[in-house]
Amino acid sequence: xxxxxxxxxxxxxFKKVSPSLIDVETQETYQTYSxxxxxxxxxxxxxxxxxxxxxxxxxxxxxxxxxxxVLAEWGAMILGFDFNSDSIDRANSLIAKASVxxxxxxxxxxxxxxxxxxVPSSYDIALSLGVLAHVPDQRAMFMRMAxxxxxxxxxxxxxxxxxxxxxxxxxxxxxxxxxxxxDAAINTTARRLFGEHIERxxxxxxxSAESVINDYLVNPxxxxxxxxxxxxxxxxxxxxxxxxxxxTELPFAVDSPDQPIVSRMSDPYHTFLSLHRxxxxxxxxxxxxxxxxxxxxxxxxxxLVEQILDTLCSTLQTGDLxxxxxxxxxxxxxxLGEELELALEAASSSLISGLGQVSGELLKVLExxxxxxxxxxxxxxxxxxxxxxKGYNGLGTSYAIWYKP
Ligand SMILES: C[S@@+](CC[C@H](N)C(=O)[O-])C[C@H]1O[C@@H](n2cnc3c(N)ncnc32)[C@H](O)[C@@H]1O
Numbered sequence: 001x002x003x004x005x006x007x008x009x010x011x012x013x014f015k016k017v018s019p020s021l022i023d024v025e026t027q028e029t030y031q032t033y034s035x036x037x038x039x040x041x042x043x044x045x046x047x048x049x050x051x052x053x054x055x056x057x058x059x060x061x062x063x064x065x066x067x068x069x070v071l072a073e074w075g076a077m078i079l080g081f082d083f084n085s086d087s088i089d090r091a092n093s094l095i096a097k098a099s100v101x102x103x104x105x106x107x108x109x110x111x112x113x114x115x116x117x118x119v120p121s122s123y124d125i126a127l128s129l130g131v132l133a134h135v136p137d138q139r140a141m142f143m144r145m146a147x148x149x150x151x152x153x154x155x156x157x158x159x160x161x162x163x164x165x166x167x168x169x170x171x172x173x174x175x176x177x178x179x180x181x182x183d184a185a186i187n188t189t190a191r192r193l194f195g196e197h198i199e200r201x202x203x204x205x206x207x208s209a210e211s212v213i214n215d216y217l218v219n220p221x222x223x224x225x226x227x228x229x230x231x232x233x234x235x236x237x238x239x240x241x242x243x244x245x246x247x248t249e250l251p252f253a254v255d256s257p258d259q260p261i262v263s264r265m266s267d268p269y270h271t272f273l274s275l276h277r278x279x280x281x282x283x284x285x286x287x288x289x290x291x292x293x294x295x296x297x298x299x300x301x302x303x304l305v306e307q308i309l310d311t312l313c314s315t316l317q318t319g320d321l322x323x324x325x326x327x328x329x330x331x332x333x334x335x336l337g338e339e340l341e342l343a344l345e346a347a348s349s350s351l352i353s354g355l356g357q358v359s360g361e362l363l364k365v366l367e368x369x370x371x372x373x374x375x376x377x378x379x380x381x382x383x384x385x386x387x388x389x390k391g392y393n394g395l396g397t398s399y400a401i402w403y404k405p
Pocket of ligand 1: 007010014019020060061062063064065067081082083084087111112113114128129130131134135
């Protein structure tokens with residue numbers, strides 16, 4: 001398909017219902033929205049709002065302007081553009097009404113990601129949230145963002161992780177397997193079959209159900225990208241990874257600050273990121289619940305680790321090297337080995353059974369789709385699933401920040 005046709009189809013869908021519109025019209029709704037963004041940037045991305053102060057920001061695909069208003073509150077100077085003139089109208093009216101921010105420094109323009117005029121190296125920060133999945137040439141968009149920032153600047157991207165999209169891709173395949181003809185029928189069927197998922201997306205994304213359905217079922221272009229691929233674009237351009245959420249840092253790292261940071265292009269890192277991709281797919285619980293379950297079996301081992309290290313350190317500190325302490329250490333290390341073995345066995349059997357449950361259901365739905373096509377929308381009933389569509393959030397939105405040296 002030609003890029004121009006791709007874009008025309010996206011624009012047509014987004015003209016029907018904006019994918020970005022969020023109510024920030026009152027002080028209360030604005031504060032709730034702005035607080036969420038503050039938490040995301042300060043605590044998860046380690047990019048505190050103060051870093052935006054006095055910085056020039058270019059927002060690729062700014063949509064209806066809600067986040068730009070928050071950036072203005074944080075003291076940034078913003079240029080936002082989007083190819084949907086309706087969204088730009090809304091963004092301008094939002095700014096005109098804004099009572100929350102004085103001395104607003106924002107300009108909005110109608111423009112396309114590939115052709116909007118940008119003076120190279122002229123911004124401190126290039127930002128784009130939720131746009132990459134909709135453009136025909138994702139790498140080209142990333143490169144334009146990178147070239148718009150000056151040295152010492154940052155590229156901030158909110159993108160859809162492909163494995164986090166699988167739940168929605170199943171929904172699309174199911175809708176396509178029916179005889180559905182129009183948007184109204186897509187809406188009715190989606191609410192009937194995927195109501196729980198849509199409610200979750202409304203809750204997490206703060207948008208209307210109609211907007212969610214339009215975004216992923218009416219709009220035909222919605223393509224996720226693995227973090228490894230985005231990493232490789234950044235690598236090619238000499239950008240340095242700054243932070244990401246969900247965090248893709250290697251766990252249990254202990255290198256001293258003098259050591260070079262482990263390259264995200266190295267084999268162990270890639271292996272880790274593949275597991276991370278799998279986690280996106282099976283992330284059907286909050287982190288707290290997931291880690292509580294996973295680490296439960298390690299509780300006795302954790303107690304032993306504390307005991308071993310406390311006694312070992314105090315023995316070495318005090319110089320109390322006697323046979324009783326030696327014996328004690330022998331016993332503790334042997335116990336630790338046994339406890340770790342038990343905990344690892346329990347964790348691996350729980351992981352394998354979870355994997356079996358979800359993959360079994362996944363194959364069942366895939367089989368249904370492969371053989372059970374040509375349903376009337378009203379007759380369609382899905383295979384019963386207990387795990388596959390019970391995603392925690394159901395949409396793999398990732399955020400990542402790079403630094404341009
Ligand atoms: C999901 S919305 C995100 C909007 C905003 N960044 C936000 O976070 O709320 C995606 C936006 O990308 C815009 N978009 C998609 N393709 C585009 C293109 N080729 N040029 C400019 N904007 C585009 C759409 O019009 C839409 O406003």
